[in-house]
Amino acid sequence: MKIKRFLERKTAYLFILPALILIILFSIWPIVASLRYAFFDLQLNDQARSDLYTEASYNLRLHNETIDYIRYYLNIDESVVQTDEAHQAIAELRQQVDAFDEYVETNVVQGLEPVVSIDQEKETEITRHKNEIIAGLESFYTLEDEFYSPEDMMAVVGEFNTSLIQSNYMGLENFERVMTDHRVRSTLTFTLIFTFVSVFFELILGLALALIMNKAMAGRGLIRTVSLIPWAIPTSVAAMMWSYLYDGSSGIVANLFANIGIVEQSTDLLLQSSKALLAIIIADVWKTTPYMALLLLAGLQTIPNSLYESSSLEGANRWHQFRYITLPLLKTSIFVALLFRTLDAFRVFDLIYVLTGGGPGGTTESISIYAYKVMFAQTRFGYGAAIVLIMALAVGLITWLYVKSLNVKLIED
Amino acid sequence: MRKSKAEKYLLAAIFLYLFIIIFPFIWVFLTSLKPESEIWGRRALRVFSDNMSFQHYQTLFRGNVLNALKNSLIISTITTVYVTIVASLAGYAIARLEFIGKKLMLLIILGTSMFPQMIVIGPIYRTFVRLGWTNSYFITLPYSMIALPISIFILVNHFSKIPKEMEESAVMDGASQFLTFYKIILPLALPGIFTAAIMTFIGVWNEFLLSLTLNTNAAYHTAPVAISFLRGQFEIFWGQVTAATVIVTIPTLLIVLLFQKQIISGITSGAVKE
Numbered sequence: 001m002k003i004k005r006f007l008e009r010k011t012a013y014l015f016i017l018p019a020l021i022l023i024i025l026f027s028i029w030p031i032v033a034s035l036r037y038a039f040f041d042l043q044l045n046d047q048a049r050s051d052l053y054t055e056a057s058y059n060l061r062l063h064n065e066t067i068d069y070i071r072y073y074l075n076i077d078e079s080v081v082q083t084d085e086a087h088q089a090i091a092e093l094r095q096q097v098d099a100f101d102e103y104v105e106t107n108v109v110q111g112l113e114p115v116v117s118i119d120q121e122k123e124t125e126i127t128r129h130k131n132e133i134i135a136g137l138e139s140f141y142t143l144e145d146e147f148y149s150p151e152d153m154m155a156v157v158g159e160f161n162t163s164l165i166q167s168n169y170m171g172l173e174n175f176e177r178v179m180t181d182h183r184v185r186s187t188l189t190f191t192l193i194f195t196f197v198s199v200f201f202e203l204i205l206g207l208a209l210a211l212i213m214n215k216a217m218a219g220r221g222l223i224r225t226v227s228l229i230p231w232a233i234p235t236s237v238a239a240m241m242w243s244y245l246y247d248g249s250s251g252i253v254a255n256l257f258a259n260i261g262i263v264e265q266s267t268d269l270l271l272q273s274s275k276a277l278l279a280i281i282i283a284d285v286w287k288t289t290p291y292m293a294l295l296l297l298a299g300l301q302t303i304p305n306s307l308y309e310s311s312s313l314e315g316a317n318r319w320h321q322f323r324y325i326t327l328p329l330l331k332t333s334i335f336v337a338l339l340f341r342t343l344d345a346f347r348v349f350d351l352i353y354v355l356t357g358g359g360p361g362g363t364t365e366s367i368s369i370y371a372y373k374v375m376f377a378q379t380r381f382g383y384g385a386a387i388v389l390i391m392a393l394a395v396g397l398i399t400w401l402y403v404k405s406l407n408v409k410l411i412e413d
Numbered sequence: 414m415r416k417s418k419a420e421k422y423l424l425a426a427i428f429l430y431l432f433i434i435i436f437p438f439i440w441v442f443l444t445s446l447k448p449e450s451e452i453w454g455r456r457a458l459r460v461f462s463d464n465m466s467f468q469h470y471q472t473l474f475r476g477n478v479l480n481a482l483k484n485s486l487i488i489s490t491i492t493t494v495y496v497t498i499v500a501s502l503a504g505y506a507i508a509r510l511e512f513i514g515k516k517l518m519l520l521i522i523l524g525t526s527m528f529p530q531m532i533v534i535g536p537i538y539r540t541f542v543r544l545g546w547t548n549s550y551f552i553t554l555p556y557s558m559i560a561l562p563i564s565i566f567i568l569v570n571h572f573s574k575i576p577k578e579m580e581e582s583a584v585m586d587g588a589s590q591f592l593t594f595y596k597i598i599l600p601l602a603l604p605g606i607f608t609a610a611i612m613t614f615i616g617v618w619n620e621f622l623l624s625l626t627l628n629t630n631a632a633y634h635t636a637p638v639a640i641s642f643l644r645g646q647f648e649i650f651w652g653q654v655t656a657a658t659v660i661v662t663i664p665t666l667l668i669v670l671l672f673q674k675q676i677i678s679g680i681t682s683g684a685v686k687e
Contacts (some may be wrong), residue, residue: 005511011590012510016518019503019561026558027525030533037535044539212426223427226434228669228676234619234637237661240644241437244444244651244658250452252440290434291680298681347529350621354641371531376626381535388532395529 031392034385038175041168042382049168056123059163060104061114066159067101070133073156076148086145093136100129115165123164130160174386183362184387187370188394194277194366195345198284202341203334205285206292211326213293214300227290235287239354242283246270246355273363276356280364284351288344292337299333300326335406342398347391367391438662445469445655452651469656477631478657481639482664484628488635489617492556496564497610499557501602504568504609505594509580526562530622533558541627548630555623560613563679567612570682571605572598604675611672612679618665636661 036052043049071094078090103125110116118126134157141150178184213223230238245253248267258266263275270276307325316324349368352358358365358373365373371391375384444452446469447462473479507515537555541547575598583593599606624635634642640661643654669676 008510008590009512012506012512015502015506015510015594016512018499019565020518022499022554022557022561023521023525026537026555027528027533028521030536031525031528033536034532208426209430212423212430215423219427223431224677225669225673226431228673229438229666230434231680232615232619232665232669232676233662234621234640234665236621236637236641237658240640240654241441241658243644244441244655245437247649247651250444250651286433286437294677294680298677343527347531349531350637353621354644368529368531372534372622372626375535375538381539385532385535388529388535391529392532395527399527 034388037382037385038389039170039172040382041170041174042380042385044379044381048162048165052169053117053165053167054169055117055119056167057115057117057165058104058108058122058126059115059165060109062159062163063104066156066163067097069156070097070153073148073153077153080148081145083143083145086140086143089136089140089143093133093140096129096133096136100133103129123166126164130157130164133157134160168382170382174383175389177383178386178390183365183370184367184390186362187365187367188390190277190364191346191348191366191368194281194284194348195342198281198288198345199338199341201281201285202289202292203338205289206296206337207334209289209293210296210300211322213297224294227294229290230287231291231294235350236354238287239283239351242279242286243270243355246279270356271360273360276360276364280352280355283355284345284348287351288341292341295337295340296330296333299330299337303329331406335402339399339402342402343395346395346398441655441658444651445659447652449650449652469652470660473653473656473660476653477634477639477642478636478660480632481634481636482661484633485618485636488550488553488556489614491550492553492560492617493610493614495553496557496560496613497606500561500564500568500609500613501599501606503561504565505572505598505602507565508569508572509577509598510590522562522565525558530559534622534626537623538626546627548628548633550633552623552627552633553617555627556617556620559620559623560616563616564609564613567609567679567682568602568605571602571608575601604678608675608679608682611668611675615665615668615676 040052041049042052074090074093074097078087081087081090108116108118108122108126137153137157141147141153209227213220213227242253245251246269248254248265248269248271251266251269254263254266254269257263257269262278263269263272268275269279303326307329308321311321311325347368348366349372352364352366352369353372356364358369367387368391371384371387374380374387443460446465446467448464448466448468451459451462451464506512507518533555538547541551544551546552579597579601580593583597584590588596618635619637620635621637621641624638625641628634628638631639631642640654640657643650643657
């Protein structure tokens with residue numbers, strides 16, 4: 001028996017393994033990595049910040065190249081300059097360069113590594129040396145004399161600054177910035193309003209629809225098929241469709257809204273922030289209410305008919321039946337549907353990205369859109385990660401609130 | 414037989430609902446047949462044009478949309494095949510086998526499906542850039558993150574419905590665990606596996622964010638991304654946009670019509686747990 005259980009366990013792990021590997025590689029590892037990014041000033045378009053550097057490092061290959069070039073230019077200058085003063089300055093500069101090179105050779109070099117990490121003390125020492133050389137050269141070129149090419153020399157010396165890669169570890173600074181970033185606050189507020197209003201209407205309309213579908217005998221198949229279509233099409237396609245319907249001059253919905261007075265002019269619909277919010281919510285409600293209705297319908301169908309029959313024998317009216325039979329028994333379904341939809345709506349991206357792009361003037365930017373822009377338009381992945389983590393925190397909070405307030409278990413034992 | 418007042422309202426509500434859902438599609442389809450000149454200006458709101466034609470579709474087929482559909486088909490198919498296999502194994506183990514850490518596994522799956530996708534995109538993007546995997550079909554790998562949790566949930570649900578006696582008698586006869594799974598369980602679970610596959614396919618077909626960020630080259634755009642690029646900086650050719658919308662909607666429409674039973678079961682078994 002023991003052997004059998006052992007074997008069963010072994011096969012179980014074998015069966016689980018591929019899924020586990022995929023989840024670790026593409027969910028858990030990226031989440032942990034994002035968490036790490038948030039502590040760094042990670043910017044992909046800036047070479048000195050394009051990776052995570054917990055401590056400063058020094059590029060020895062670039063350093064050696066720079067030293068060689070400086071010596072080469074100094075040699076040329078020596079044959080060009082006329083005054084004694086200049087010759088003396090060159091000798092001094094050579095000493096400084098030699099001293100720097102020697103310091104790096106003895107203290108910084110580790111084997112054949114092209115880039116080595118350095119501690120605080122070495123960083124200060126390197127900075128002192130390079131600043132000395134840069135200052136020396138600057139005063140050298142102010143002398144009254146002929147020189148080979150001051151511009152080239154100064155460009156070469158500038159490479160010392162590139163060689164020294166400072167740590168881009170920032171501690172909690174990204175999070176502090178998120179807290180005071182007014183765009184985080186405005187996008188978060190927008191997202192919460194959008195989520196709350198959309199999900200509210202989806203629940204009310206979805207519940208009504210589910211009750212109708214549950215009653216309707218004829219045409220039930222047709223209603224179901226039709227309901228599936230908005231859910232099944234890509235969100236970006238739905239958004240494109242609605243952006244046509246909302247178009248200021250050709251859009252039939254925009255013109256309809258102008259006629260019944262929701263907007264003054266049909267072109268206002270996507271150009272005024274409150275109207276644009278309305279437009280986004282309508283598109284979202286259109287796309288997801290049928291899905292909500294199908295979820296709730298499935299819950300309705302698990303309620304035995306006998307309950308309604310016996311209660312109507314006892315004289316309960318429709319409202320009482322709904323209030324005391326349907327709603328309590330539908331609680332779990334409503335919870336699941338609400339949770340799914342709230343989390344979905346909270347991370348809304350495709351719909352807004354295609355419909356308004358966050359406009360007008362960033363007033364319909366959801367937090368996802370902002371995080372996307374920070375990461376992929378400004379390439380600030382560290383700061384973007386901090387924003388996303390705030391989002392994840394909000395998601396956790398929403399889930400916790402739902403679980404607490406509706407008192408439902410997520411996973412049954 | 415006269416219908417009661419309530420029944421009439423019910424019928425009216427159903428018709429209104431069906432109309433609201435279907436109207437955008439019909440309107441978009443009608444627009445796609447109009448010449449561009451009639452989409453703008455005074456005649457824009459007329460239902461039919463006198464010069465209906467398929468010219469926008471012809472223009473579109475010379476553009477990127479067909480290629481994007483091909484990409485979507487390839488990417489969705491690859492993902493569906495491997496995710497369904499992986500999810501079947503995992504779903505069976507969770508539903509039927511005893512092992513330590515089962516609850517933890519379920520929690521991890523549930524948790525990762527709730528996290529906003531935006532959180533994984535940064536690290537995945539950087540890794541893809543380093544490996545040179547951007548603008549390729551390697552995008553199918555991170556798609557597992559979207560599709561696996563739902564698939565596993567659907568399959569756990571289906572596997573636990575299969576009567577236990579079936580496999581017990583097979584094990585009695587001396588069949589190995591894997592043989593039992595392959596010969597007895599798999600055939601019985603086929604409807605569930607099919608449901609999981611359909612849900613994965615739709616999910617991947619519709620995905621936008623990963624596709625937008627990882628495959629930026631138009632040659633590797635998927636259909637949802639390609640359609641969002643039809644929107645130019647300053648002007649939009651609604652004729653082409655509406656035609657593209659129609660073309661991209663057709664595959665989804667076919668899937669819905671053919672497999673609606675599986676889809677309904679997929680939607681509800683992912684959500685409603687008995």
